[in-house]
Amino acid sequence: MILHHKIQGHGDPLVILHGLFGTSDNWATLARRWADHFTVVTVDLRNHGRSFHADEMNYPVMVEDVVRLMEQEWIHKAHILGHSMGGKVAMHLAHAHPDLVDQLLVADIGTKDYPGGHETILDTLNALPLDQLDSRTDAEAFLRRNIHQDSVVQFLLKNLARDGQNGFRWKINLPVITAHYDQIVAGVHPGHPYDAPATFLRGGRSDYILDEDWPNIQEGFPQAQLITFPDAGHWLHSEQPEDFYRAVIQVLSGSDGSRYS
Secondary structure, three states: OOOOEEEEOOOOEEEEEOOOOOOHHHHHHHHHHHOOOOEEEEEOOOOOOOOOOOOOOOHHHHHHHHHHHHHHOOOOOEEEEEEOHHHHHHHHHHHHOHHHEEEEEEEOOOOOOOOOOOHHHHHHHHHOOHHHOOOHHHHHHHHHOOOOOHHHHHHHHOOEEEOOOOOEEEOOOHHHHHHOHHHHOOOOOOOOOOOOOEEEEEEOOOOOOOHHHHHHHHHHOOOEEEEEEOOOOOOHHHHOHHHHHHHHHHHHHOOOOHHHO
16 A cells, blocks of 8 residues: 655655654645755655554554655655654664665654653543534544643644544544554664764754754764754744745755755
8 A cells, every 4th residue: 555645846856754643734835845846745654644544553664655655656765854753754764775865854853762742642532532523623622621732732633534424533543553652652773873964853942852862863873963943842844934944955955055045
């Protein structure tokens, strides 16, 4: 099975991989801008968005999903940009198939094992009584009982869809994501370094990449550089889209970004 994806633009391929609970639609605005310079491929990872649901959920199988997609679209090498969970897919792809990666860009995720942090979200999503909802407003009110950040609630509600009758369903494969959550938060610990250019972009107000994490990241990615957006959190691409757009352009141009101005 091939991942759901959208291709736009012309030029060197740029493949974008979203984070947990996300979809390719989260990147639509930036993708349209980058499409002025690149062939942009936005992807729904397995068990997310409009892609297929499967019982397996780990990084090796998600990497092979991306490889199959690239093979189908005759993409022999691409810039790979991944955020959070998608960043881990990107890192694993770079280690397993370095020949497929031109520039590697990882947004606000490191190589360490993460302690979790989505348990409240998963418990709340699993408890939502889909068969009793009359409207999305009901769902929103239910989520707000335990999830107090409006931006997070709105982000999660993008995964809720009508079931074709009078009820609702999750677009994400919630049972499988829940069952394999420990594998999703697991670190990236390859047996060998990815000895090619890599860029890690972090939010200054995010705790996903701390200063003390950088030596471990450089063990796996010895040519890595770090770009910090001081006023951004974990969703740096949506919080500071102009700065993020320009940073990616500069990295991929290999200079001051004038090539893609």
